[in-house]
Amino acid sequence: MSEIANDQRVETWLIGVCQELGLKVTTAEDDFFAAGGTSLSAVKLIDRVEEVFGEDALPPDDLFAESSIRAVASVIQRNQSRPAPAGS
């Protein structure tokens, strides 16, 4: 699995989670907060990310600093202690 493919897989997964949270996110360019993300949805997103990618995979500071799906995915790639979910 190449790095790029892995990145895209995380992005796709993130888009799905954001949609479950009720946010209007459809592409990796979309921004978590511009799409309606709140502090509460941030907590929920971070919880989901940690469930899947391990503890501290998405530090809140990083999410708030740069919040496009692409940027969030690359933070997760950098910090993950478990591999990205297979499939999708």
Added chain:
Amino acid sequence: MQSDHDRWILRCKQASRSPSITLICFPYAGGSPEVFRSWAEGLHDSVEVIAVRLPGRGPRIKEVVYASWGPLLTDIIAVLSPYLERPHALYGHSFGGRLAYEVAHHAGAEHPGRTRRLFVSGCRSPEAPQARPYMHDLPDDVFRDVLLHMGGTPPELLNDDRLMRLLLPAIRSEIRLAELWGDRHGTGVDVPITAMYGRADPIDDELSMDGWRGFSRRGFELIELAGGHFFPLTHRPQLLDTLNSRLGASGGPAEL
């Protein structure tokens, strides 16, 4: 980099019928403007809804929060000024009610007649004393406990230490401004005021809101609605009904 407008203003709903009126909404201390997005479907077609986003939350989490009223109002008014030139109404809850009143004062001086109505909910009148001991200088853990009992802040957030470290400065600074706030003008506004309180609100009850009648020279009503301090979150439809009926009457082109 986002423009000042987009940092400060969340557009929640467009008007699809004219003449339109802009309802400018101010959240409670620490509150998100996203709350008002959910109002879009419940308000009349002629009502545009925008909400103010303060620093220290969401995309503005890294920005320095305000320690005093003067600079906060200067900056809010600068960004709202295109909206204040057109027919508008102001709505704020709790800390947001204080902001709405302060903006009404400014608009009355700079854009007379454009503010059709001021709605305040869960917000003591300017001269009413702060009913409870100050909470803004409590230690973090006690402060968080008080917030939990007040409602309004989701327990999932309050229980998340990392998030709370980021969010507490904004919540604390706004509660501080709310608690220290009083009558800054010595006179009221030339705008009708609709004041609303929750029947079971232990913080801002009928008594602490009745004083608003002395701050409008254009009419006043005090409305009791079901719910506690955060009744706008828990009992939204009755609040939207009240806003719709008042904006229907004041949103048109005719003089009040």
